[in-house]
Amino acid sequence: MCGIIGYIGNKKAEPILINGLLRLEYRGYDSAGISTIEKNGLKTIKNKGRVSELEKVSGINDLTGTIGIGHTRWATHGKPSSTNSHPHMDNSKKFAVVHNGIIENYADLKDFLKSQNYTFLSETDTEVIPNLIHYYYQTSKNTGSKKLLEAVSNTIKMLKGSYALEILCSDFPDNMIVVRKDSPLVIGKGLNENYISSDIPAILSFTKDFYLLNDNELAFISRDSIEFYDSNLNKIEKIPQNITWNAGAAEKNGYPDFMLKEINEQPMAIRETIGSRITSNSKSIIPDLDGLNKSYLSSINKISIVACGTAMHAGLAGKTLFETLCEIPVEVEAASEFRYRNPLINEKTLCIFISQSGETADTIAALKLAKSKGSKTLAISNVIGSSISREADFTIYTHAGPEIAVASTKAYTSQIVLLAIIAINFAEKLNLNKEKLEELKKDILLLPSQLEEILGNIQNIKNFAQKIYKEKDIFFIGRGIDYTVALEGSLKLKEISYIHSEAYPSGELKHGPIALIENDVTVISILTNRLLVEKSISNIQEVVTRGAKTFIVTNQELNHKFDEVIQIPKTNTLISPVLSIVPLQLLSYYISKEKGLDVDKPRNLAKSVTVE
C-alpha cells in the first residue's frame, strides 16, 4: 500500500521520480506527488488522482533538482485529496517526507505537537512525522549531519506502527535520509547516484545492486556514498545484494497489461521454480531445507500454513499435498485471523508462511507470533530479501520473476509447485510414499509444457467472457482440491471484474446456495478428480435443471453436453490447480477487458497489503 521512490545523483530527478511512480502505481493510485531540492529550497508538487494527472500539473517539468522523493498513495487516513497527498512538510517547510505505512499513535503525537504550537493541514497520520523531526531538530545540541540523524532517530522512537520513510531537509541539499520498519524499502546503488524504492522492479533498469534495511536502520545517502546506522545511531556496514532479475521482467514486453503477460509467463515461472530442485529418479535437492531434517520432521505434530488472499488459496492446495505425501495434519488459516486468536501451536508445529511480496503486514505479524510460541517458521516468498524472508527461520523462494499486476497469477501457480516440491522433500526424508513421489515428480516436470498447451488455445474462453461479462453474480463449484481452485477463481473474478461471485464445495449446494440458482445464472465448475467425476456431474446437472449456464474446466472425458467445456491436460490431482486455474484467470481477464476496466489496477486494491 503506497509506493515511494527517491533519487539522488546528477540527473534531473523529476522524470526519474515520475517513471518510478508509474511503476509503483500498482501499490496505490489515489494521489501522487514529488518533492525536489531546487536552488531556492524544497519544492513540492502533488495532486489527487493518478501519476498521469501529476504529470500534467503546470511547473512540474520546470523542476531541475537532482535530488527528490515521490509517493503514490493508497489512502488510509484522510480521503484522497491534494492536501492529503504526500510529500508532507513541517510547518517551517524545512522537511519533506513521504511515508508508506500507518502511524497508529498519530493522534497522540498530533496532540503533543499542537501543544507545542504546531498546526496541521491534512487529515493524514503522516503529517506528524515532518513536524516531529522539526521539533527534535530545533532542540538538538548536535551540529551537521548528526543533528539531522538525531532528529530522525528521536522521531522514529516516538512512532508506533509501520513506516518506510524518505526525508529531505533543505539544510542538507546533497543528502536524503531513509528509514523503515515493517514496510518495504530498498536502496539501489549506482555510480555516483542512488535510487530508493518500495520495490526492486521499479528501479531495476538502473541498477541490480541493492541494499536492504532491517527495522529501524537508517541510511544517510549522498550521491556517491551511503552511511548506514542502527536505531541508536551506531554506524553499521552493509553489503549490497546482486539481483538476477532482468530489467525486461518489469516491462510489459508488448502485452497490453501486466496481468496477461504474467498469465503467459507461467510456463517459465514454473520452470524456474522447479530449477534443479527435482529431477525424476533422484532425490530432491533443496539445500535451503537441510535444517528441516528427518528427526525434526518426525517430531512435529502438525503444519500450520498461514497466508492471505491468493497465497492462502495456494496454501489450501499445500494442505492436500502435505497430508497425502507426508501424512502430517495441516491447518490453513488467513494470517489476519491467525494472528489474533491465540492459535494452538508450539515448538512441535512447523508454520509455513506464504507471501509473494513477503511484505504483507498480517502475514509478517503471524510469523512473529509463531516464533514467539516456539514454532519453527518457513517462509515461501517471491522477493529475495523481503521482510518475511528476513524474519523466518528458513526461506525458500519461488522464482516467478516480478509480479506487478494486482491480481496474482504466476505467483499462485509457482507457490503450489514449490509446496509440492517441499512436500516431496519432506516425504523423502520421512521415507514415505516412494512410488507416489516418483510419479508426482514426473508430473511436475510436465507442467510447463502443459501450461503452454492451455495458453495456446484460449479462443473459447474469450468467447465465453463475451457472453457473460454483463452478469451480476457468478458461482464457482468444485470438490476437494477443485474447490480450492473455485475459491481462487472466484477471487480473481471479483477483484478485476467487480462481478459478485461465490465459491462453494459442490456438495454444499443443496445445503443452501442452490436457492440462488435461477434461469441464466452462470455456474463455473472445476472437475479434475476422476474419483469424484460422477458426483460432481450430478451437482452440475442439478444447476442445469434450474436454468444455469455452465462453464466447465476439466481433464476428464464428459459424456454430457454443457455450455462450454475447457479441456486441460491430465495431471496428478495433487497439482491439478496449477493447470485448472489458468482458464479461470483468463476468463476473469477477458471479462474485465470486455467491461473496459483497468485490469492491472482494480479499484480499492493495492498489490502489497502492508497495513492490516
Ligand code: M6R
Ligand atoms: O504478497 P502476498 O502474497 O502476501 O499477497 C497476499 C494477498 O494480498 C494477494 O494474494 C491478493 O489476494 C491478490 N490481490 C489476489 O490476486
